[in-house]
Amino acid sequence: xxxxxxxxxxxxxxxxxxxxxxxxxxxxxxxxxxxxxxxxxxxxxxxxxxxxxxxxxxxxxxxxxxxxxxxxxxxxxxxxxxxxxxxxxxxxxxxxxxxxxxxxxxxxxxxxxxxxxxxxxxxxxxxxxxxxxxxxxxxxxxxxxxxxxxxxxxxxxxxxxxxxxxxxxxxxxxxxxxxxxxxxxxxxxxxxxxxxxxxxxxxxxxxxxxxxxxxxxxxxxxxxxxxxxxxxxxxxxxxxxxxxxxxxxxxxxxxxxxxxxxxxxxxxxxxxxxxxxxxxxxxxxxxxxxxxxxxxxxxxxxxxxxxxxxxxxxxxxxxxxxxxxxxxxxxxxxxxxxxxxxxxxxxxxxxxxxxxxxxxxxxxxxxxxxxxxxxxxxxxxxxxxxxxxxxxx
Amino acid sequence: xxxxxxxxxxxxxxxxxxxxxxxxxxxxxxxxxxxxxxxxxxxxxxxxxxxxxxxxxxxxxxxxxxxxxxxxxxxxxxxxxxxxxxxxxxxxxxxxxxxxxxxxxxxxxxxxxxxxxxxxxxxxxxxxxxxxxxxxxxxxxxxxxxxxxxxxxxxxxxxxxxxxxxxxxxxxxxxxxxxxxxxxxxxxxxxxxxxxxxxxxxxxxxxxxx
Numbered sequence: 001x002x003x004x005x006x007x008x009x010x011x012x013x014x015x016x017x018x019x020x021x022x023x024x025x026x027x028x029x030x031x032x033x034x035x036x037x038x039x040x041x042x043x044x045x046x047x048x049x050x051x052x053x054x055x056x057x058x059x060x061x062x063x064x065x066x067x068x069x070x071x072x073x074x075x076x077x078x079x080x081x082x083x084x085x086x087x088x089x090x091x092x093x094x095x096x097x098x099x100x101x102x103x104x105x106x107x108x109x110x111x112x113x114x115x116x117x118x119x120x121x122x123x124x125x126x127x128x129x130x131x132x133x134x135x136x137x138x139x140x141x142x143x144x145x146x147x148x149x150x151x152x153x154x155x156x157x158x159x160x161x162x163x164x165x166x167x168x169x170x171x172x173x174x175x176x177x178x179x180x181x182x183x184x185x186x187x188x189x190x191x192x193x194x195x196x197x198x199x200x201x202x203x204x205x206x207x208x209x210x211x212x213x214x215x216x217x218x219x220x221x222x223x224x225x226x227x228x229x230x231x232x233x234x235x236x237x238x239x240x241x242x243x244x245x246x247x248x249x250x251x252x253x254x255x256x257x258x259x260x261x262x263x264x265x266x267x268x269x270x271x272x273x274x275x276x277x278x279x280x281x282x283x284x285x286x287x288x289x290x291x292x293x294x295x296x297x298x299x300x301x302x303x304x305x306x307x308x309x310x311x312x313x314x315x316x317x318x319x320x321x322x323x324x325x326x327x328x329x330x331x332x333x334x335x336x337x338x339x340x341x342x343x344x345x346x347x348x349x350x351x352x353x354x355x356x357x358x359x360x361x362x363x364x365x366x367x368x369x370x371x372x373x374x375x376x377x378x379x380x381x382x383x384x385x386x387x388x389x390x391x392x393x
Numbered sequence: 394x395x396x397x398x399x400x401x402x403x404x405x406x407x408x409x410x411x412x413x414x415x416x417x418x419x420x421x422x423x424x425x426x427x428x429x430x431x432x433x434x435x436x437x438x439x440x441x442x443x444x445x446x447x448x449x450x451x452x453x454x455x456x457x458x459x460x461x462x463x464x465x466x467x468x469x470x471x472x473x474x475x476x477x478x479x480x481x482x483x484x485x486x487x488x489x490x491x492x493x494x495x496x497x498x499x500x501x502x503x504x505x506x507x508x509x510x511x512x513x514x515x516x517x518x519x520x521x522x523x524x525x526x527x528x529x530x531x532x533x534x535x536x537x538x539x540x541x542x543x544x545x546x547x548x549x550x551x552x553x554x555x556x557x558x559x560x561x562x563x564x565x566x567x568x569x570x571x572x573x574x575x576x577x578x579x580x581x582x583x584x585x586x587x588x589x590x591x592x593x594x595x596x597x598x599x600x601x602x603x
Contacts (some may be wrong), residue, residue: 025409060576136493138490138491138492138493138518139491140491141544142544145493145494176416216401216514220500221496222456222496225453226453226456226457226460227455229454230407230409230453230457273572274572274573274589275589275590276590277448277451278451278452278453279451279452279453280448280451283451299404363543363572363573364573364575366543367543367544368543
């Protein structure tokens with residue numbers, strides 16, 4: 001049975017800091033709240049759903065599609081909006097079977113791989129096996145990591161355009177292709193979460209540009225981190241142009257889908273480590289804040305979309321700036337990191353920020369705990385974060 | 394004679410060009426490599442570590458200082474080898490099998506080098522047999538294992554088991570680290586030490602070889 005729009009109301013209540021009838025549930029609404037394809041397949045089996053290969057909707061993390069029947073079985077309240085293209089630059093079409101560690105899954109036709117001498121699986125940008133591979137899954141691994149392809153660059157003559165190749169105005173066909181999935185997502189009665197791409201500033205997962213055949217500019221992760229300190233004018237020039245392009249895209253997307261989207265996932269740049277941060281709050285305010293604020297301001301002025309920010313780790317120190325920039329939602333609320341005690345977070349920010357996550361400890365309890373510990377670990381943190389706000393994944 | 398305090402400042406400020414230039418001038422003026430390391434570079438990296446611990450420095454600053462320090466060390470290393478000077482310890486470091494993440498590991502390696510350790514960096518996705526071969530070849534007294542993923546943490550345990558099987562476990566101290574790794578996990582798998590950041594890893598290594 002498909003859910004009524006009680007699901008969407010539930011999510012909107014939580015997003016508006018009103019008391020929902022229960023904590024809304026998200027499995028698979030965004031690329032940062034997704035579930036691995038092997039888990040999706042296992043859940044289908046657990047619920048006795050039709051046996052069929054699960055589609056991979058995000059090849060980097062090997063995330064499996066939560067289809068309607070599984071979403072209903074799980075009581076999911078959020079539905080994602082499938083993207084037209086993967087990070088690896090190929091389109092989600094012409095699905096074919098692929099064997100992943102003994103499990104039959106479905107991948108796009110241009111998901112083309114080879115296996116190297118160590119048994120590692122290599123994945124190619126835009127499905128072009130004549131280009132250098134851009135993703136590697138170690139033998140027996142669960143997902144792909146970016147292969148760093150750093151071309152030589154002259155530090156004295158860096159051109160920001162080189163780091164902007166992947167941030168371009170969306171082609172008309174991409175804009176046109178967004179409207180139908182939004183309508184389909186709305187028809188589920190669930191809240192609609194979308195990611196339109198191009199709004200992640202310096203997301204370290206995206207810096208290597210796995211979708212480009214021959215990326216230029218700064219693509220090495222260490223070089224990028226160094227540049228955040230030593231080449232700030234260059235980083236500003238990239239972010240400024242990226243922001244301008246993203247605003248143009250958002251305006252065109254909004255013209256096509258209106259307020260059919262409830263939540264827009266904007267950026268996954270991680271600012272936290274386990275015990276500290278990747279930069280100071282002052283650096284955040286100088287380097288990221290103006291661009292986040294420009295996007296969130298436009299969204300709030302012109303749409304009913306809520307702005308979703310992801311950052312792992314110890315990030316409480318950034319919350320005031322996140323709120324000031326206009327983010328409505330923070331994910332994943334890594335309660336195991338330093339300074340992320342759920343009760344304190346709720347007391348300090350609960351009226352101003354929606355906690356989308358904060359469930360079970362994914363570093364200790366989920367992978368190493370017993371079933372009882374997993375059952376107990378999530379709800380304990382959720383109780384602390386709840387009280388009229390808080391979404392679980 | 395160059396102003397050697399500039400070497401300290403260059404490492405502290407992550408200025409590789411100046412660090413290399415001052416090192417070249419100092420060597421040309423007859424300053425001994427050990428003096429440069431002991432009196433300027435190690436103190437500078439110690440200061441970098443303490444600034445990191447008190448959150449004045451973050452990952453980018455750490456990387457820049459490490460880069461400056463390495464620029465100088467590249468000039469000094471051949472001279473040190475020729476002089477037969479003993480390092481603070483010999484460390485073999487790598488990210489365990491199945492894990493391709495190396496930034497944290499690289500930071501620890503750099504901080505250890507900056508503290509006067511001889512560091513053999515095996516890279517990422519390192520099988521146990523490679524650690525074993527490097528321990529034997531480099532006569533290491535510390536092995537540092539890194540893992541970023543919960544799914545690769547078990548490879549730390551199997552690596553330590555392999556060290557035992559190969560009969561080299563007693564020759565080395567094993568230290569572990571990485572985002573999901575904890576003190577409790579380190580104890581469970583029989584590691585000798587755990588550190589939750591690159592700066593503290595230096596203190597741990599010093600303690601382990603003392």
